[in-house]
Amino acid sequence: MKTDNTAKGRTKRIRMNGYLTAGLIITGFFVLLGIIGMFWTPYSTTAMSASEKFAAPSLAHLMGTDNFGRDILSRVMKGLGTTVMVGVLVVLVSGTAGLVIGALTGYFGGIVDEVIMRINDALNSFPSILMALVVVSILGTGSRNVIIALSIVFIPSFVRVVRSEYMRCRNADYITNARLMGVSRIRIMFVHILPNIMSTFLVAVTVGFNNAILAESGLSYLGIGVQPPDASLGKMLSDAQGYLFKAPWYAVFPGLTIVLFVLGFSLIGEGIQRNNRR
Amino acid sequence: MKYFAKKTLTLIITLFMISIATFFVFQIIPGDAVANMLGTEATPEREEALRQQLGLDKPIPVRYAAWIKGVAHGDFGRSYRYAENMNEMMSVSRLIGDKLPVTLTLAVLSLIMTVILGFFIGIVWAGCKSRTLDAVFGIITQGAMAVPSFFLGILIIFFFGIILRMFTPGQYVSYHDSVAGFFGYLIFPAFAMAVPKSAMAARFLRNAILEQGGLDYVRTAKSKGCTDRRIMWRHILRNAIIPVITFMGTVIAEIVAGSIVVEQVFSVPGIGRLLVSSISTRDFPVVQTLILYIAVAVMVVYYIVDIVYGIVDPRMRSNED
Numbered sequence: 145m146k147t148d149n150t151a152k153g154r155t156k157r158i159r160m161n162g163y164l165t166a167g168l169i170i171t172g173f174f175v176l177l178g179i180i181g182m183f184w185t186p187y188s189t190t191a192m193s194a195s196e197k198f199a200a201p202s203l204a205h206l207m208g209t210d211n212f213g214r215d216i217l218s219r220v221m222k223g224l225g226t227t228v229m230v231g232v233l234v235v236l237v238s239g240t241a242g243l244v245i246g247a248l249t250g251y252f253g254g255i256v257d258e259v260i261m262r263i264n265d266a267l268n269s270f271p272s273i274l275m276a277l278v279v280v281s282i283l284g285t286g287s288r289n290v291i292i293a294l295s296i297v298f299i300p301s302f303v304r305v306v307r308s309e310y311m312r313c314r315n316a317d318y319i320t321n322a323r324l325m326g327v328s329r330i331r332i333m334f335v336h337i338l339p340n341i342m343s344t345f346l347v348a349v350t351v352g353f354n355n356a357i358l359a360e361s362g363l364s365y366l367g368i369g370v371q372p373p374d375a376s377l378g379k380m381l382s383d384a385q386g387y388l389f390k391a392p393w394y395a396v397f398p399g400l401t402i403v404l405f406v407l408g409f410s411l412i413g414e415g416i417q418r419n420n421r422r
Numbered sequence: 423m424k425y426f427a428k429k430t431l432t433l434i435i436t437l438f439m440i441s442i443a444t445f446f447v448f449q450i451i452p453g454d455a456v457a458n459m460l461g462t463e464a465t466p467e468r469e470e471a472l473r474q475q476l477g478l479d480k481p482i483p484v485r486y487a488a489w490i491k492g493v494a495h496g497d498f499g500r501s502y503r504y505a506e507n508m509n510e511m512m513s514v515s516r517l518i519g520d521k522l523p524v525t526l527t528l529a530v531l532s533l534i535m536t537v538i539l540g541f542f543i544g545i546v547w548a549g550c551k552s553r554t555l556d557a558v559f560g561i562i563t564q565g566a567m568a569v570p571s572f573f574l575g576i577l578i579i580f581f582f583g584i585i586l587r588m589f590t591p592g593q594y595v596s597y598h599d600s601v602a603g604f605f606g607y608l609i610f611p612a613f614a615m616a617v618p619k620s621a622m623a624a625r626f627l628r629n630a631i632l633e634q635g636g637l638d639y640v641r642t643a644k645s646k647g648c649t650d651r652r653i654m655w656r657h658i659l660r661n662a663i664i665p666v667i668t669f670m671g672t673v674i675a676e677i678v679a680g681s682i683v684v685e686q687v688f689s690v691p692g693i694g695r696l697l698v699s700s701i702s703t704r705d706f707p708v709v710q711t712l713i714l715y716i717a718v719a720v721m722v723v724y725y726i727v728d729i730v731y732g733i734v735d736p737r738m739r740s741n742e743d
Contacts, residue, residue: 365572381572
């Protein structure tokens with residue numbers, strides 16, 4: 145064991161609270177459902193059955209069936225799988241990029257920082273769905289392009305959070321100490337400062353997940369996101385809209401899934417924030 | 423004065439950057455637009471002729487100059503998709519012309535609802551003493567923020583349109599036909615956008631009020647014998663509203679962007695719907711113009727918010743330089 149007590153010793157242990165527990169349970173459930181959905185679903189997601197068109201929710205079909213007699217639960221699981229995959233990849237890419245850019249600009253400052261932040265603020269002031277539309281209109285539709293578009297679009301928000309944290313930390317006493325001891329800059333940035341900003345960064349990650357889920361389902365709802373045969377909750381909703389009167393459950397279950405999934409992440413974010421305040 | 427001049431200069435620079443960005447971004451992909459327009463009839467000669475006709479053969483800086491000159495005169499080029507008559511394509515400005523008022527009305531309606539709802543809930547919430555009620559407000563607003571606007575729109579269509587029959591879903595009424603019917607229809611999409619935004623605004627205002635409530639001047643007012651109501655309206659709110667004004671800039675920007683999705687849900691023929699259909703058909707002159715419109719609108723809104731902020735809070739003006 146290394147005796148590096150400068151950073152780890154100071155890291156606040158995340159304590160559980162009601163928000164965090166509820167959030168983790170909800171999110172965990174849906175992530176699990178989505179991951180299962182990638183490999184296995186109770187029924188085939190494409191098998192049509194004329195006799196079972198618009199079957200109301202029952203024990204055989206927990207969420208009922210759609211206009212082609214397909215099992216909605218299976219399709220929700222599959223769509224959730226797509227959403228989880230898009231969310232994870234987008235947050236991974238934009239979070240990492242945002243962390244590196246934010247750390248460098250926030251720690252070193254100077255003219256480069258000034259220029260990057262001006263551009264960053266300008267990009268940040270545009271609603272993410274608009275930026276995503278621009279990128280998708282250039283790259284074209286499909287899940288791969290949605291992931292690329294959202295990864296680019298969400299970088300600025302991560303940069304802003306990380307940068308302001310690094311600026312706050314860079315002149316702290318323990319950093320000055322480390323510097324005097326001859327610790328390299330890279331090590332200071334990622335071994336000494338990073339653990340201290342982790343909880344703030346995690347809040348940004350939960351917000352990132354929320355936005356990624358909402359943006360992906362929004363784009364798919366508009367018909368310019370994830371394309372069939374890939375299942376998507378947003379696309380299901382737009383299909384279901386035409387049958388609202390006949391089969392309200394067709395719209396309710398995919399929609400509710402998005403809402404609860406997003407709510408789960410919000411609760412986790414809220415929980416971490418309440419922890420920090422104390 | 424320095425503050426306002428600085429903000430105006432920043433706005434001009436930003437608008438210039440936006441025009442360059444919007445122009446160049448759409449230069450990456452003009453090739454397949456030509457092929458796309460001709461479809462199966464494409465031959466190298468016809469592609470070349472069309473490219474010349476559209477001016478796509480000239481160098482990029484020349485095209486930017488021509489484009490920005492056109493923009494300044496309200497000429498945004500012609501659509502690749504919509505025909506005006508047998509031999510001419512429709513000009514983008516004509517295409518957008520009658521859609522812009524629709525989206526504008528929708529956004530303004532939604533903003534008014536957001537402000538009324540957000541302030542009402544925020545003030546009531548900040549004033550409530552019971553812990554249970556506080557938690558209830560917390561859960562409701564958190565839930566409202568988690569609902570994506572398109573799903574909320576569908577729920578509103580189901581509840582108000584199909585069950586209560588207060589409007590006919592999908593039967594948009596043009597303002598040419600009936601002004602009352604127009605507002606009667608738009609009120610529902612506006613509501614769909616306003617719900618999550620007002621939840622956000624309410625949370626924001628409530629936190630600002632609580633923060634102000636703990637400050638010394640409130641204690642002073644109280645010991646002077648001011649009534650709670652007077653303290654709230656004349657003292658706290660005037661200070662708590664300042665951060666909310668900045669926040670409203672973001673809300674307006676998000677309402678503008680949110681209308682893209684909500685117009686689709688309620689089949690409102692505004693610019694958002696045109697934007698989405700133009701993206702699917704790769705009608706780039708229209709996409710480019712709409713993106714420019716929305717980006718400029720967002721920037722101007724932020725500018726106005728900054729100016730209002732400077733007027734409301736004189737500290738801003740002195741701190742800035």
